[in-house]
Structure formats: C-alpha cells, structure tokens
Amino acid sequence: MSHQLRSVELYLVRLPLIRPFTTSSHTKDHLDHILIRAQDATGAEGWGECASAADPYYCSETTESSWHILRDFLIPHLLGVTWDHPDEAARTWQAVRGNNFAKAGLEIACWDLYTRSGGEALAHALGGTRKEIHSGVSLGIEPTVEGILEQVARFVDQGYRRIKMKIGPGRDLAYLRAVRERWPDVLLMADANSAYSLDNPDHLSTLRALDDLNLMMIEQPLADDDIIDHARLQAELATPICLDESIHTVHDARKALDLQSCRIINIKVSRLGGLSEARRVHDLCQRRDVPVWCGGMHEFGVGRAANVAISSLPGFTLPGDISGSDRAYREDIVDPPIRAHRGAIDVPWERPGLGFDANLERIQARCVRQLLLEAERSTVSAA
Numbered sequence: 001m002s003h004q005l006r007s008v009e010l011y012l013v014r015l016p017l018i019r020p021f022t023t024s025s026h027t028k029d030h031l032d033h034i035l036i037r038a039q040d041a042t043g044a045e046g047w048g049e050c051a052s053a054a055d056p057y058y059c060s061e062t063t064e065s066s067w068h069i070l071r072d073f074l075i076p077h078l079l080g081v082t083w084d085h086p087d088e089a090a091r092t093w094q095a096v097r098g099n100n101f102a103k104a105g106l107e108i109a110c111w112d113l114y115t116r117s118g119g120e121a122l123a124h125a126l127g128g129t130r131k132e133i134h135s136g137v138s139l140g141i142e143p144t145v146e147g148i149l150e151q152v153a154r155f156v157d158q159g160y161r162r163i164k165m166k167i168g169p170g171r172d173l174a175y176l177r178a179v180r181e182r183w184p185d186v187l188l189m190a191d192a193n194s195a196y197s198l199d200n201p202d203h204l205s206t207l208r209a210l211d212d213l214n215l216m217m218i219e220q221p222l223a224d225d226d227i228i229d230h231a232r233l234q235a236e237l238a239t240p241i242c243l244d245e246s247i248h249t250v251h252d253a254r255k256a257l258d259l260q261s262c263r264i265i266n267i268k269v270s271r272l273g274g275l276s277e278a279r280r281v282h283d284l285c286q287r288r289d290v291p292v293w294c295g296g297m298h299e300f301g302v303g304r305a306a307n308v309a310i311s312s313l314p315g316f317t318l319p320g321d322i323s324g325s326d327r328a329y330r331e332d333i334v335d336p337p338i339r340a341h342r343g344a345i346d347v348p349w350e351r352p353g354l355g356f357d358a359n360l361e362r363i364q365a366r367c368v369r370q371l372l373l374e375a376e377r378s379t380v381s382a383a
C-alpha cells in the first residue's frame with residue numbers, strides 16, 4: 001500500500017517527572033518531548049516521538065534543534081512524496097547529516113502509520129518474536145547512599161529484573177558496594193555517561209575496582225567519541241563495557257566490535273535515528289553473538305511503545321531500561337498506559353501499529369507549542 005503524507009503536526013509536550021533524575025552531568029524534573037502526528041491522503045495516521053532532551057548534555061541535539069530540523073528539513077522533504085515502506089520515507093532525508101533524534105521521531109510515525117494501516121503489529125513488522133520483554137529500571141544518582149538503597153528496595157520489591165545505577169566520580173564505588181552488599185544476586189549495572197577519563201589515575205583505579213562487584217556491565221565510562229580508549233580499558237577490565245553514546249549508526253557498532261571496545265551494545269532507537277537502524281545494529285550483534293538491550297530517554301508512551309516493539313526482537317537478551325510509564329510519570333499520553341507486571345511488559349501483538357493510542361486530549365492539555373505542516377502550507381500556534 002502506498003502512502004503520501006498530507007500533513008504532519010508537531011506537539012511540544014511537557015510532562016513533570018514523579019521524581020527528579022540526576023546523571024553524572026545534570027538533574028531534571030520534567031521532560032519536553034516532541035510528539036509527531038503524521039496523516040496520509042486517506043486520513044490514516046501514525047504517531048512518533050522525538051525524545052531529545054531540552055539540554056545538550058546527553059548528545060548535541062536538543063528539543064529546539066530537533067524542532068528546527070523537523071520543521072525546516074525532514075518534514076518538507078517528506079510531505080507529498082509517495083512511499084511504500086518507512087525505509088523509503090527515510091530516504092527522503094538521507095542528505096541531512098546527524099540529527100538522529102529528530103529523524104527517529106518522524107521515522108517512528110511512518111512505521112506506526114505503515115503498520116496501523118496494514119493492520120499489523122509493529123513488533124511483528126520488525127521481526128519481533130517475544131510475547132513479553134524483561135524490564136529494568138535506571139536509577140539516577142541520589143544525594144546519599146541511604147537514598148539509593150531506598151530506591152533499589154522499591155524497584156526490587158516491584159519485581160524489576162535489573163537495576164541500573166547512574167554513577168559519576170565520587171558518587172560511584174560506595175553507592176555500588178552498598179547495593180551489592182544488600183542484594184548480592186540482583187542483576188546490577190552502572191552507567192557513567194562518559195564521566196571518566198583514562199588520563200586521570202583515580203578514575204582508572206575506580207574503574208578497575210568495579211571488577212569486584214560482579215556487575216553485568218559498565219555503560220559508557222569514557223568519552224562519547226572515544227572507541228579507542230574504550231578498547232584499551234576493556235582489555236584491562238573483566239567487567240564488560242557496554243557502549244551507548246558512542247554508537248550512532250550500524251557502522252559505529254561494527255567498528256566498536258572490530259576494535260573490541262565493548263562486549264555489549266545499548267540500542268537506543270532515538271540515538272540511532274529510528275527503528276530500522278536499531279534493527280540493523282541488532283542484526284549485526286546477533287551475527288556476532290553480542291548481547292544487546294534497549295536503552296531509554298524517559299520516553300512518553302509513544303516512544304516507549306516503539307522501544308517495547310524493538311525489544312521484542314530475539315537478540316534483546318538482556319533486560320533494558322524500559323519500565324512502566326508510571327515509574328516516571330503520573331499520567332502518560334497513551335491508552336492503555338504501558339505497565340510492567342513483575343518486571344515484564346507485554347508486547348501488544350493483538351493491536352496494530354505501536355499498539356498504544358495517543359490521547360489527543362491529554363497531549364493538548366500538556367502541549368506548550370503546536371505546529372501544523374501541510375503539503376501546501378503551514379501554520380504555527382502557541383497553546
């Protein structure tokens with residue numbers, strides 16, 4: 001079936017976090033994500049989410065840069081073009097470099113529209129096989145060790161199968177040791193978000209000491225553009241290194257694996273520019289027997305549903321960052337809400353597309369800016 005987009009609407013939506021979240025670089029208490037509604041000439045629609053952060057601390061893109069790239073480049077390239085498959089839609093913006101978060105948002109909308117109008121579950125169209133995905137939580141840095149113990153206890157009690165802790169220099173070993181002592185068997189990992197450097201001897205000795213803690217992995221200890229130093233570090237550590245910020249394309253993944261810079265890869269749909277590239281990284285890792293898991297950006301329900309779908313592929317053998325919506329937000333913008341039951345989330349095989357429906361009323365209630373782009377003209381309005 002061919003599609004030709006008649007209009008694309010952007011909604012800049014703000015949701016407050018239930019609890020502020022701190023990483024090695026910054027703290028946030030709410031998120032602004034861009035929700036994307038694409039409609040084709042027949043009236044069929046699909047939703048996507050651009051999960052860019054408002055700030056350039058995780059990567060160089062921001063909400064505002066994504067809005068600009070979507071409005072001025074990606075959407076005008078796509079509007080009015082006829083396509084049969086989301087990969088064909090994505091080819092209309094192949095001249096645009098980088099800006100993967102913006103691309104991912106629009107590509108997810110195309111996948112949703114494509115599978116929804118074909119009556120197919122997105123997970124099925126992507127080649128998924130799992131009926132449920134194992135869910136994990138990612139916990140921010142707490143001001144005290146007692147604070148993190150309280151957080152871990154809460155989510156272990158709820159049945160989450162993997163605990164990820166954000167760490168940074170000075171807020172690392174004492175926190176991890178305390179958790180490991182209390183829960184000797186829990187699947188535990190740490191995410192440094194590039195906070196360490198091999199030039200600093202204290203950092204190096206901290207990273208070496210992680211080997212005593214039986215961690216599943218240490219995620220992105222070094223700089224986002226440094227797969228060479230990661231290879232040097234991995235050669236010294238027994239703990240597997242997982243790369244996140246370093247992997248933007250399947251080519252990055254291949255180079256990192258060739259250099260032995262990591263033994264695990266975090267697949268993030270946004271960072272990779274969409275579901276198709278995420279699947280390519282999955283396929284490469286599967287051929288090389290490298291385990292993968294799905295990372296998150298505290299997505300609202302639309303982006304979270306895309307994460308659930310990609311996580312149903314067979315190579316996602318490790319629990320990812322995908323928790324129920326209620327872990328981050330009091331009220332999500334999709335129906336039904338995405339829920340975890342004893343650490344697992346059901347893949348919505350019986351429902352077409354993303355399997356969760358965007359609730360326009362709740363989106364509009366939380367919308368701070370809205371833009372309609374049509375094949376012929378565009379209008380902007382402030383909510």
Ligand SMILES: [Mg+2]
Pocket residue numbers: 191193219220244245266295
């Ligand atoms: Mg990470």
